[in-house]
Amino acid sequence: MNHANPRKIEHQHTDRGYIPVYTTDVVEQPWGSYSKTDHDVWDTLFRRQCKLLPGRACQAFLENVERFGLGDGGIPRFTDLNKLLARTTGWKLVAVEGLLPDDVFFNHLAHRRFPVSWWIRNPEKLDYLSEPDLFHDLFGHVPLLLNPVFADYMQAYGQGGTKAFGIGPEALMNLTRLYWYTVEFGLINTPEGMRTYGSGIVSSRGESIYCLDSPAPNRLGFNLERVMRTRYRIDTFQQTYFVIDSFEQLFEVTKANFTPIYARLKQQTDYAAAEVLIEDRVFTHGTHEGFVSDGDR
Numbered sequence: 001m002n003h004a005n006p007r008k009i010e011h012q013h014t015d016r017g018y019i020p021v022y023t024t025d026v027v028e029q030p031w032g033s034y035s036k037t038d039h040d041v042w043d044t045l046f047r048r049q050c051k052l053l054p055g056r057a058c059q060a061f062l063e064n065v066e067r068f069g070l071g072d073g074g075i076p077r078f079t080d081l082n083k084l085l086a087r088t089t090g091w092k093l094v095a096v097e098g099l100l101p102d103d104v105f106f107n108h109l110a111h112r113r114f115p116v117s118w119w120i121r122n123p124e125k126l127d128y129l130s131e132p133d134l135f136h137d138l139f140g141h142v143p144l145l146l147n148p149v150f151a152d153y154m155q156a157y158g159q160g161g162t163k164a165f166g167i168g169p170e171a172l173m174n175l176t177r178l179y180w181y182t183v184e185f186g187l188i189n190t191p192e193g194m195r196t197y198g199s200g201i202v203s204s205r206g207e208s209i210y211c212l213d214s215p216a217p218n219r220l221g222f223n224l225e226r227v228m229r230t231r232y233r234i235d236t237f238q239q240t241y242f243v244i245d246s247f248e249q250l251f252e253v254t255k256a257n258f259t260p261i262y263a264r265l266k267q268q269t270d271y272a273a274a275e276v277l278i279e280d281r282v283f284t285h286g287t288h289e290g291f292v293s294d295g296d297r
């Protein structure tokens with residue numbers, strides 16, 4: 001059987017070029033339509049990351065990969081994972097065709113539903129992805145949904161997203177940066193040392209190594225408004241990683257009313273992705289080797 005592909009509705013022209021648009025409906029995970037190749041891709045990526053991640057990913061992530069049994073062989077069934085989620089943090093995975101519009105995505109999170117693209121990348125493109133697939137969404141994001149504090153943070157983010165969406169594009173950009181630098185590319189300072197928890201890192205072999213071992217990027221202490229003002233890159237490994245002390249710290253910041261923060265940030269300039277400020281808590285001031293200076297957003 002051939003590799004299973006999602007149904008793209010159309011390609012939409014945006015300032016980032018043509019991007020695919022999918023149906024925003026929740027679908028059944030078409031588990032029976034996965035080919036042997038699809039299951040093999042999952043197993044290959046899973047084995048590769050699990051060999052790499054001990055000593056790199058935080059303990060909560062590693063333990064929850066085990067609890068879910070994500071390495072039992074082949075692509076997991078969402079219905080199985082949902083049984084454990086229902087008994088623990090009350091989250092639920094829903095299968096979708098691909099990236100969702102912001103408001104739809106936020107609404108899912110606010111109701112403790114995590115959308116997962118049901119399709120998996122081709123074996124010829126194990127390391128390059130232009131959009132998130134099942135391995136990124138499931139392996140990268142779902143393990144930490146079993147962590148009660150992180151689970152609450154994700155819901156609070158969804159609620160905050162709905163609000164920011166109503167306020168306007170600048171507020172939305174500020175909030176998107178928070179997601180980018182925490183949920184996608186966050187580092188955490190633990191008694192055992194610096195570890196990763198961001199889904200974009202733990203699901204990527206290259207960035208799992210780079211984010212901790214390379215002297216090039218900055219590693220800076222997390223600060224909410226600082227993060228919200230910092231542009232990021234989607235086309236390279238990150239130039240700056242922000243380091244939290246705990247998931248509790250992350251959840252605490254979402255308790256603040258962001259509306260006055262957005263109003264304040266509107267009056268201030270953004271920071272470039274590679275910038276280090278005098279007031280930053282610096283774990284590493286990167287060498288910035290190989291960085292390009294344009295293309296932040």
Ligand SMILES: [Fe+2]
Binds near residue numbers: 132136137184199
């Ligand atoms: Fe993601």
